Amino acid sequence: MCPYIGNPPIPITGWRLGWAVVPQDLVPVMERLAQNYYICASTPAQMAALACFTPESIAVCEARKQEFAERRALVLQGLADIGLRVPVPPDGAFYVYIDVSTTGLDAMRFCERALQEAHVALTPGHDFGVCSATTHVRLSYAASKADLEEGLQRLKAFVTRL
Numbered sequence: 562m563c564p565y566i567g568n569p570p571i572p573i574t575g576w577r578l579g580w581a582v583v584p585q586d587l588v589p590v591m592e593r594l595a596q597n598y599y600i601c602a603s604t605p606a607q608m609a610a611l612a613c614f615t616p617e618s619i620a621v622c623e624a625r626k627q628e629f630a631e632r633r634a635l636v637l638q639g640l641a642d643i644g645l646r647v648p649v650p651p652d653g654a655f656y657v658y659i660d661v662s663t664t665g666l667d668a669m670r671f672c673e674r675a676l677q678e679a680h681v682a683l684t685p686g687h688d689f690g691v692c693s694a695t696t697h698v699r700l701s702y703a704a705s706k707a708d709l710e711e712g713l714q715r716l717k718a719f720v721t722r723l
Contacts, residue, residue: 629702632655632709636713639717640657643717645664655701655703656702658698658699660696664720665723667695678719678722681719684699685699686698
């Protein structure tokens with residue numbers, strides 16, 4: 562779904578319109594859950610959803626998509642320059658899951674020290690499950706390029722000091 566409508570664009574997240582991809586055995590459960598979200602979507606929400614498919618709205622979405630692709634490239638290159646590995650480059654979200662095992666710190670300690678010493682906020686893998694939880698941290702690139710560049714510089718200085 563197009564996340565913005567109007568000029569200037571306004572977010573339309575949370576308007577109970579969209580889709581989900583789930584394993585086949587969860588489809589019946591999700592269908593029952595979804596009934597509570599999509600039955601009788603309001604007329605304004607339906608009209609807003611249709612507005613997502615105008616040339617102007619599609620152009621806004623494409624511009625945002627390009628902006629996030631540029632931010633992703635900036636972050637991936639910055640992390641590579643620092644020497645922090647990203648095992649799976651993101652292709653559908655604005656987060657990077659970073660392997661910090663080479664730093665000698667576990668994910669929680671890495672995040673604590675990065676915040677205290679470099680003023681860079683990251684999220685430890687523990688917040689996302691058990692797989693690689695102690696060795697990975699998440700960085701969001703939903704910030705301006707300037708802020709991302711600053712954060713990467715701070716992170717590089719922090720990792721260099723380790």
